[in-house]
Amino acid sequence: MSQHESVFPEGFLWGGATAANQIEGAWNEDGRGPAVSDYAILLNKEMREREHIVEGGPLNAVTRQSLSERMAHPEKYDFPKRRGIDFYHTYAADIALLAEMGLKVFRMSISWSRIFPNGDDLEPNELGLAFYDRVFDECHKHGIEPMVTLSHFDMPLNLAVKYNGFASRHVVDAFEHFAETLFKRYKGKIRYWMTFNEINHVYANPCTCDGVIWDELPDGGNPYAGRWPKKFQIAHNQLVASARAVIKCHEIDPKAKIGNMLCRLENYAETSKPEDELQVLFEDHFNWFFTDVQARGEYPYYIKRFFKDYGVHLEVEQGDLETLKRGAIDYISISYYMTYIMRYKGKISPEPSGQLLTVIKNPYLEQTAWGWPIDPIGLRITLNHIYDRYHLPIFISENGCGLYEQPDENGRVIDDAHIEYMKAHVEQLAEAIRDGVDVFGYAWWGPIDVVSSGTSEMSKRYGQIYVDLDDYGKGTGKRLRTKSFYYYKKLIESNGADLENDIPEDFTV
Numbered sequence: 001m002s003q004h005e006s007v008f009p010e011g012f013l014w015g016g017a018t019a020a021n022q023i024e025g026a027w028n029e030d031g032r033g034p035a036v037s038d039y040a041i042l043l044n045k046e047m048r049e050r051e052h053i054v055e056g057g058p059l060n061a062v063t064r065q066s067l068s069e070r071m072a073h074p075e076k077y078d079f080p081k082r083r084g085i086d087f088y089h090t091y092a093a094d095i096a097l098l099a100e101m102g103l104k105v106f107r108m109s110i111s112w113s114r115i116f117p118n119g120d121d122l123e124p125n126e127l128g129l130a131f132y133d134r135v136f137d138e139c140h141k142h143g144i145e146p147m148v149t150l151s152h153f154d155m156p157l158n159l160a161v162k163y164n165g166f167a168s169r170h171v172v173d174a175f176e177h178f179a180e181t182l183f184k185r186y187k188g189k190i191r192y193w194m195t196f197n198e199i200n201h202v203y204a205n206p207c208t209c210d211g212v213i214w215d216e217l218p219d220g221g222n223p224y225a226g227r228w229p230k231k232f233q234i235a236h237n238q239l240v241a242s243a244r245a246v247i248k249c250h251e252i253d254p255k256a257k258i259g260n261m262l263c264r265l266e267n268y269a270e271t272s273k274p275e276d277e278l279q280v281l282f283e284d285h286f287n288w289f290f291t292d293v294q295a296r297g298e299y300p301y302y303i304k305r306f307f308k309d310y311g312v313h314l315e316v317e318q319g320d321l322e323t324l325k326r327g328a329i330d331y332i333s334i335s336y337y338m339t340y341i342m343r344y345k346g347k348i349s350p351e352p353s354g355q356l357l358t359v360i361k362n363p364y365l366e367q368t369a370w371g372w373p374i375d376p377i378g379l380r381i382t383l384n385h386i387y388d389r390y391h392l393p394i395f396i397s398e399n400g401c402g403l404y405e406q407p408d409e410n411g412r413v414i415d416d417a418h419i420e421y422m423k424a425h426v427e428q429l430a431e432a433i434r435d436g437v438d439v440f441g442y443a444w445w446g447p448i449d450v451v452s453s454g455t456s457e458m459s460k461r462y463g464q465i466y467v468d469l470d471d472y473g474k475g476t477g478k479r480l481r482t483k484s485f486y487y488y489k490k491l492i493e494s495n496g497a498d499l500e501n502d503i504p505e506d507f508t509v
């Protein structure tokens, strides 16, 4: 045990985060309807190299044509998110393992189409609701707080196909009904909710995030080019949906807290040229935009000029602005994985460069095998920026590192790189807390291996619990405690004070 005192407040929520579409499987059981995530294909290393595609690139998206083709000939494809890690059947044993590791909070999401198979049915599917009752009860039995994301990248297929997801106000109504149903059913069982996972992904991944079929946006073609007017309309609809859920949550269960979820992109200027710094400002605006609306309840000043310059004319319905105001969130939640380098583009535009990942490499940072820069100090910087901006408590709802891992000849997964990543990030989190930032929890992304969101592969492993399944779903499905399982357990027991990696390598799997 280190001699250092913990700087983490008592009751700090050490946790792990997952999403229904990446763990549950059972995609067509007990009345669940299909979701867009059920049509995401495997894009593992072998396939990326063969097809010359980049992670997060357009081929993993669902377009009208690809969707029709995948629906007509499912036998030609592999859809890993349909099987997940079979959590639907293994949840009790999995939660017991998470409890053994010491988790205080388990962030998970509810599959919308498990509750409303078509997304907009009048009555919910009781079997779906009962499943989550069992999961929450199991968490409580072990003293784990379940924390729920209402919607995490799994729009019911029907709403995408028929209404083009959040491009339609009908889907806003359907979402409010879904949220209200959950708040009523789980009142008292859930203390922390969040509305949409990584709401800012509408820029790059409107289908995954919003159920919007890309080629049906009015100015079709390359999903990364143009179309700002439409994307901001989708964002507006989704922000109204989020605010309506916040209002309902407060009405139905005043003791519950509800937050946002932003993929926080901390940006650094490539050089000390003022223009590069200006680009950082622009990019920051497009990132903060969502949280500014969700936390402050109104459109920020800077977006008005952008709307004017780019001809964005939002269709704002009567009462929307009032709804945004009344629907301000209680806490801020972010995912934090990496930082970006900005070079002046000569124009204001939130246009991604063609992929989610930065094209300019930071020479001072190492990267994972997937090209994700590792920047623990960036976490301290970003937490300070957020707290300074909103003065609301912060929950880190995702942080973690995907690695190729497998058991050694003794059957043990010695994942020191996970440990080093966690240690470095928790050290910087502690610094942010010393700086005075109010952080009330930290959830590791994927405490148990999950199907990757971006590439649908199993081989991108985050878990302190290794799942014996390969990209094609082959394997025993057995769960193994890894070295980082014992590291995180020890870290949690010391409330973040003991960061030494001194775990003996003869641990029990």
Ligand code: BG6
Residues within 6 Å of the ligand: 019, 022, 153, 197, 198, 263, 335, 398, 402, 445, 451, 452, 453, 454, 455, 460
């Ligand atoms: C976040 C998502 O963007 O990143 C998760 O909220 C996702 O769903 C995580 O799994 C890591 O991304 P990936 O592509 O490695 O699974």
